[in-house]
Amino acid sequence: MIKKLYPLSNVVLPPPNFLHYKGLFYWHHKDLGNLEQGDVYQFNTWMNLFGAKKWYAYCDLGEIYLRLNITGAYQLQIMGTNQNHAFGTSLDSILLDTYIDTDSEQVSIPDAKNYDGIWFTIYKKSTEPFAINSIQWCTDKTPGTENKLAIVSCTFKREEYILNNIGKFENFLTENEALRDKIHLFVIDNGRTLDAGKRYAHTDILPNMNAGGAGGFTRGMMEAVKSNAGYTRILLMDDDIDVLPESYFRTLIVSNYLREEYRDAFISGAMMEMVSKHWLFEALAFQKGDWVKGVYSGMDVLRLENILKINTVQDKLFSEKKVFSGWWYNCFPVSFIHEKGLPLPFFIRCDDVEWGWRHQGKHHIALNGICVWHEPFMWKVPPLTDRYYHHRNVFIVWSIYIDDFKNTYKKFLTDVFYFLLKTYNYNDIDLLFRALDDVLAGPQMLKQNPELLHKELQSMVKKPEYFDAEIREIEYAKTYYPPRKKRKIVFKLTRHGKYCPQFLWEKESNALEWYPPMDNFMLVKTVKVYNLLTGKYCIRKYDRKRMIVFEKEFKARMKQIKARFDDLKKEYTKAHKELTSFEFWEKYLELNHE
Template structure:
């Protein structure tokens, strides 16, 4: 078949870290993995279902976004088996599982088989293997037929930014060298359009702790950089890719502290190779799964809601359950505040231009602003993803209170996005909430965010992100082991249970600012454990003198105590800053808007990053 084109590989769950999560790869029986021969072995009578998060194919999406109108299953097998081609059709709001074809194979020797799928309107397609005797599957893939004149040339440049995270970045780059870039010499690969020949890696080292000897190789470059956060690191990578001898067609941004699956990059590249012209401007937005709970999918497309909160557009799911995967794969109209996170985001070079670089936000919000400014549309696909480390158990006030809210005001002002969202109303309410639960440092961080925004665009153009983060991080609560607290709960996650307030309690809580304007002798002395993060439980805070805040994931905590003097001082500061905002925000916003093009230009960034002017 001269027109045959591979779409994606069938995965065997080879990584030891994923072995206990095999239901992301197989349903029914778990096959045995033969590590020496890199194949899977299925015992007589076993049935293995490959219609899973990683081994199904999102057929409707492939047919929509690419020229993959046909679907072919290609396997290399040995033994006596029956293969059932399966898939899910959507009827009304239900997904109906179908067996669309069957084929019996009797292969005494290793044999390659091709089985075409009938032309059915399947959402997801997959297959089952029924072993009639002891059998082996050596490899498998889904493919299609695409004529040469419909195939695109793709030059894919990966950019990853790191800051003193050698334990993550070094294994990831080594893995990509051995897989995506292949172990054999690149010049020996005859196919000019192979991924290995057209994949380039730019490692931007914001910590300047890596050496070329540790990292560089054919198609891998190291770029020492100032610590300018994710925004500065990714911008440096964009500039380097644009200056590269092999000009990119697409740029793939990826975090450093992730577990990467090489197959995600393969699927991204194959999709780009046969992408229909009308979808070439779409961003490919990879999903982020939790490293600590590897089956849990957190987000593939995010959005900013009407109250100014950032979060996933679709529901979080357990990827081991195919019905959850199906419902998530259903197309959902993206609001105008939808964005792609830069943990894994593939952007057409049409947008990655020297006059269209990110804003210098240091960290948080750079990916949001870039998506919204460019009115991005998105492609998501099951199996194109990463696992992010530490995302599920960290709450950092410097990030969540200061950085996020300062940058929300900046991106709204500079790029004219999120116009219907009142970020100042959200900040005002959060200051009050944090005062009520004695988190005075958190309230200060929120007010710092507004105060620094009001300093205007000149403030943003100074390379001081690292300094500011250190200052704000010094205000974060210092949590220590729960062993040091007699009030620590036996079951730490119980801090997320809340009891509704009584009407009188609610009334007194509000008019007294939770006891800040109430006699001390009438406050409760007992210390209660509460959640340290966003979780709000006013019944537990009510009229307490002291709280124990708990991080259940890390089993750490800290005391918070009522401080009336500090409360009054912060309240006065809030009124002063809010008055200043009302008087000056129109002028500040106009200046940000007028200087946005300057802040996203090559000349500005080269000066900011202290690299040679071109």
């Protein structure tokens, strides 16, 4: 008897741009153990393993089934896998081993909930016709709710990326009629370069002032709420990404099956690296000191043990830590907006951190296969983001949410300042000082026109002159040579070289641009700083006079912050409700002028 089943996820085969990364989807090799050679396809992979324990922990499921539509005869083996924490590997158990010669089959999987992951292997003879038409992980239980998903993608002059994602999204819904009234895409065009008049069946393009990612995402949230179209969940998604539409499907299905106690959970997509597609950059993060640390980060997901790690259920994490999910792919209930308002007007950086901490205690669900491939951050983050917006917004968020920040902010800011000073990055010090000045200005500063402020800040950015580098130079700069102990002692005794005799200084050295070691600048007059992404270098020079002036100005600002810290904390906390209201955002984005 054919049982009525409800799909939880589709087994995905690699699209053309993933052909060099088939291991994310399946493993293929020849079976040499039989007299007649055959092909073996293993689906214990990032995209296609089913993280059973985690699904059952968060979702109200029935029995799990594998539904197969395959042309040709084959041997099917279903495996259950658990983590072996003692040796960092996995323990596999055969759950089912059967021969199938029908095109359509549905197979019940016994005791699926007992395994971190379940997966399957297909054995088939090389000489026989064979084609995978579709395979799905299913359950025999109907979903507890039916959600409607508003996807919000904010873009700024990245037409190639966003138009590609729109095209894939439209094709996905064309091929999946049942989902057409369940998912809609709002593209917020901060650069106002897209054709807003072009009509799509399932996508709206909305021109917006350049209020940064925070402003673009907020505009999308507002449009979803104001549409009165019955959206129950918002999915925020970056523009400079590659995403498989299967992630949308799984996000919707997970939200439909969530247990009552987890109906308000975040569903978080992992960020994978665009260049090395098998490398997981981050999935979930928690507060650690004066920044955040990935719960799962720096992982090769071609390794089965790493796929199982991300499917670990960590109940205590969300009650004991301040956790957030990056807005490169982050889904949450619309009710969050009604209950606690819209995001803060941060333009960029820390908007997602604050949003997660505002909803502290809610669970963040990360599952293998729900992800985006993102452009790498390294070497590409502009100084304005890294020095102004980052430090301004970190100070505000930490002062509101971290009780002990009054005792740690001084070290945080001092470490940043002296890193810039000791690496001769004098241009960025000006941006850091502007961030501190704006912090001291209080929450009224956040009400400024974001486009005008951003243009003013851009005028402060002093771009150094870059020169073409030879390969041998770049390779040499990549090698770290620690300074001798005597040199460190001299550097310290002379107050960072300020009072060091000229004859003890070296003429020239090399360093990498992305957070270079301070040691490479120690008592060196001129340093060539190399950018590995562009293959170019700029020159930084020690300037004793500027160093003295900067130290004096930094100490003056720190003195002001110390005197006003308690008042600033109160002011930012008090202003939070106004700055996250619909009324504020309508004026801030000048929507009443449209």
